[in-house]
Amino acid sequence: MKLRECTDADLETLFEHQAHPEVKALAEHPGRERDAFYLHMKTKVLGYPGNTFLVIDVDGAVAGNVCAWHQDGKLWVGYLLGREWWGRGLASRAVAEMLAVHLKERPAYADVAKANLPSQRVLEKNGFVRIGERDDGFDYELK
Numbered sequence: 350m351k352l353r354e355c356t357d358a359d360l361e362t363l364f365e366h367q368a369h370p371e372v373k374a375l376a377e378h379p380g381r382e383r384d385a386f387y388l389h390m391k392t393k394v395l396g397y398p399g400n401t402f403l404v405i406d407v408d409g410a411v412a413g414n415v416c417a418w419h420q421d422g423k424l425w426v427g428y429l430l431g432r433e434w435w436g437r438g439l440a441s442r443a444v445a446e447m448l449a450v451h452l453k454e455r456p457a458y459a460d461v462a463k464a465n466l467p468s469q470r471v472l473e474k475n476g477f478v479r480i481g482e483r484d485d486g487f488d489y490e491l492k
């Protein structure tokens with residue numbers, strides 16, 4: 350696995366990842382239709398000042414992404430794998446590499462749906478600590 354910059358050629362695979370019903374269910378995010386996804390990526394994500402967006406590349410295949418963005422004065426971390434790539438330790442390794450090599454700013458924050466136990470594990474394995482609870486999720490911080 351390696352992390353690399355995202356190119357236009359990656360976008361269709363990344364679109365398909367976030368459109369998968371099981372991905373949407375676990376992330377508790379409705380996903381975006383194709384046009385909205387491309388617009389979001391091109392105007393709000395790629396090249397947006399202060400953002401990090403890296404493709405998880407496994408032997409030339411696009412397995413998913415790790416990302417970070419600033420919102421409400423905080424740095425937020427996110428990640429998403431295509432359904433066929435779950436359960437191999439990829440997200441844990443990708444988040445670790447992003448935090449070690451590409452993203453040195455701290456603190457960093459993440460929010461996770463209560464039912465998303467794999468994502469909570471990914472955060473805890475990377476040193477995030479649960480700092481709060483909402484009706485629908487938990488807040489995590491990495492100092």
Ligand SMILES: CC(C)(COP(=O)(O)OP(=O)(O)OC[C@H]1O[C@@H](n2cnc3c(N)ncnc32)[C@H](O)[C@@H]1OP(=O)(O)O)[C@@H](O)C(=O)NCCC(=O)NCCS
Pocket residue numbers: 371372373375376377427428429430431434435436437438439440441442460461462465466467468470471
């Ligand atoms: C969440 C997601 C990124 C995890 O990716 P992954 O590569 O499968 O995760 P990893 O294999 O690195 O680690 C998953 C951990 O969760 C654990 N896990 C998996 N299913 C679990 C369950 N039902 N209950 C408890 N733990 C579980 C695994 O055992 C593993 O922990 P371990 O290393 O201690 O054994 C992936 O499922 C995904 O893309 N989901 C959709 C998008 C999403 O939810 N993004 C995060 C939004 S906050």
